[in-house]
Amino acid sequence: MIKLVDVHKSYGKQKVLDGLNLAIEAGKTTVIIGRSGGGKSVLLKHIIGLIKPDSGHVLIEESDITRLSEKDLNEVRKKFGMLFQEAALFDSMTVGENVAFPLREQTKLKDQEIRQIVADRLRAVGLSGVEEKMPSELSGGMRKRVGLARAIALHPRIVLFDEPTTGLDPVMTEAINQLIMDTQKNFNLTCVVISHDIQSIFRIGHKIAMLYEGRIIEYGTPEEIRASDNPVMRQFLSGSVDGPIKVT
Amino acid sequence: MKPFSASLDYVGRTVMHYVEEMGRIMTLFFSILFWMMRPPLKARNIFKQMEFVGVKSIFVVVLTGLFTGMVMTLQGYHGFRLFGAETMVGSTVALGMTRELGPVLTSLMVTARAGSAMAAELGTMRVTEQIDALYVMAANPIKHLIVPRVIASVLMVPLLTVVANFVGIAGSYFVGVNLLNINEGDFINNIYKMLELNDIYSGLVKAAFFGLVLSVVGCYKGFNTTGGAEGVGRATTQAVVISSITILVSDYFLTAIMF
Numbered sequence: 194m195i196k197l198v199d200v201h202k203s204y205g206k207q208k209v210l211d212g213l214n215l216a217i218e219a220g221k222t223t224v225i226i227g228r229s230g231g232g233k234s235v236l237l238k239h240i241i242g243l244i245k246p247d248s249g250h251v252l253i254e255e256s257d258i259t260r261l262s263e264k265d266l267n268e269v270r271k272k273f274g275m276l277f278q279e280a281a282l283f284d285s286m287t288v289g290e291n292v293a294f295p296l297r298e299q300t301k302l303k304d305q306e307i308r309q310i311v312a313d314r315l316r317a318v319g320l321s322g323v324e325e326k327m328p329s330e331l332s333g334g335m336r337k338r339v340g341l342a343r344a345i346a347l348h349p350r351i352v353l354f355d356e357p358t359t360g361l362d363p364v365m366t367e368a369i370n371q372l373i374m375d376t377q378k379n380f381n382l383t384c385v386v387i388s389h390d391i392q393s394i395f396r397i398g399h400k401i402a403m404l405y406e407g408r409i410i411e412y413g414t415p416e417e418i419r420a421s422d423n424p425v426m427r428q429f430l431s432g433s434v435d436g437p438i439k440v441t
Numbered sequence: 442m443k444p445f446s447a448s449l450d451y452v453g454r455t456v457m458h459y460v461e462e463m464g465r466i467m468t469l470f471f472s473i474l475f476w477m478m479r480p481p482l483k484a485r486n487i488f489k490q491m492e493f494v495g496v497k498s499i500f501v502v503v504l505t506g507l508f509t510g511m512v513m514t515l516q517g518y519h520g521f522r523l524f525g526a527e528t529m530v531g532s533t534v535a536l537g538m539t540r541e542l543g544p545v546l547t548s549l550m551v552t553a554r555a556g557s558a559m560a561a562e563l564g565t566m567r568v569t570e571q572i573d574a575l576y577v578m579a580a581n582p583i584k585h586l587i588v589p590r591v592i593a594s595v596l597m598v599p600l601l602t603v604v605a606n607f608v609g610i611a612g613s614y615f616v617g618v619n620l621l622n623i624n625e626g627d628f629i630n631n632i633y634k635m636l637e638l639n640d641i642y643s644g645l646v647k648a649a650f651f652g653l654v655l656s657v658v659g660c661y662k663g664f665n666t667t668g669g670a671e672g673v674g675r676a677t678t679q680a681v682v683i684s685s686i687t688i689l690v691s692d693y694f695l696t697a698i699m700f
Contacts, residue, residue, distance in 0.1 A: 281571045
């Protein structure tokens with residue numbers, strides 16, 4: 194469903210993606226792990242066309258989005274929802290307006306129908322009745338749940354999560370993990386999650402990919418990843434400072 | 442030779458930087474024109490921005506216009522009195538306000554109040570990924586965020602200028618006639634004689650141009666913000682400085698062309 198083929202991306206002299214290859218299966222949750230500042234978010238933004246690679250291909254259902262015009266790219270983007278790291282809710286809009294935004298932009302639904310879908314999506318993330326609140330009135334966990342409600346408002350086929358549990362307490366982390374799993378199952382989504390929360394990745398991932406020095410160095414099921422003897426993988430999972438991953 | 446070549450290198454780089462920046466601002470300007478032509482225009486967003494740029498700037502523009510008119514009258518009176526032409530003060534202030542000070546001071550005040558806010562708001566949206574969120578939802582940020590601000594500024598700065606001109610001349614009347622005892626009939630008659638509609642129109646054309654400058658620069662700086670909170674601060678400062686300088690410099694050339 195999603196394929197990245199020989200993707201290169203550099204910022205100045207720094208190579209962020211260096212011939213990266215990855216195939217993401219449809220209807221599954223793939224978690225991409227890697228060290229902080231290692232290019233995970235850059236990779237995610239390549240998948241949705243927010244960043245163009247210096248070279249290589251990004252295929253979404255066989256369509257190479259690196260060659261598409263902005264108009265055609267927007268058509269592809271309609272298949273996506275994305276939950277940003279800090280939720281990226283529009284400050285100037287209420288929660289209801291935020292969730293309704295993609296519906297108003299992409300559909301010709303009547304106000305009443307939009308209100309119904311907004312209420313349904315907010316209920317799906319456990320936040321009924323917060324439509325009139327402003328994002329600034331919400332806690333971090335609530336903002337992420339509203340962000341998820343907005344991401345799934347249009348029934349996308351693919352949802353991208355950029356560090357969905359970063360900065361949350363353990364209870365809220367578990368609640369968000371559960372929500373991702375439920376949403377994936379109920380809407381039969383293809384989910385791509387970026388995380389470096391070890392507990393979360395094994396809990397929600399059907400497949401796990403390790404990004405290191407611009408490439409995917411390990412890819413497999415949680416069991417395969419646990420059993421990996423790759424020293425980078427072992428060091429990352431154990432959280433040790435000794436090993437091939439240098440602390441800079 | 443070394444310091445000389447280093448200086449040349451520095452000057453070259455600086456010039457290149459400004460030329461590139463001008464190119465990017467022009468690219469944004471043409472994108473704005475392109476998205477302005479493509480319906481539907483977001484009327485709700487435009488009215489919201491018109492309220493922000495126009496209605497909420499009235500107080501500061503009234504104060505600026507009023508005291509400018511008053512102080513010009515006070516200063517002008519002493520000069521004109523030397524050769525017995527005190528009654529010309531009103532018409533001089535009216536010409537100064539409508540041709541130059543009305544549009545320039547209004548634009549500078551709107552730059553400080555609304556241009557800076559545009560840069561700060563868009564900059565914050567950039568660093569908190571709200572602009573990326575718009576792209577992800579297949580909504581063009583230029584159409585949603587920038588076009589309403591530019592339309593609102595181009596429409597509202599001339600209207601604010603009319604207000605500034607009016608209160609400036611009213612302030613001049615108050616100081617001239619009530620405080621300095623200039624003959625009321627002569628004061629008003631000279632304004633009628635000297636001031637032409639063309640003076641007012643050309644001032645409003647300038648104001649519309651300045652509205653365009655302050656909104657495009659404010660939006661450009663905000664839209665291209667990098668580097669978190671510090672970047673937002675930097676973008677805001679640069680937006681105000683670049684807009685103000687551009688307004689003052691372009692005012693000279695517009696005046697040279699128009700009058």
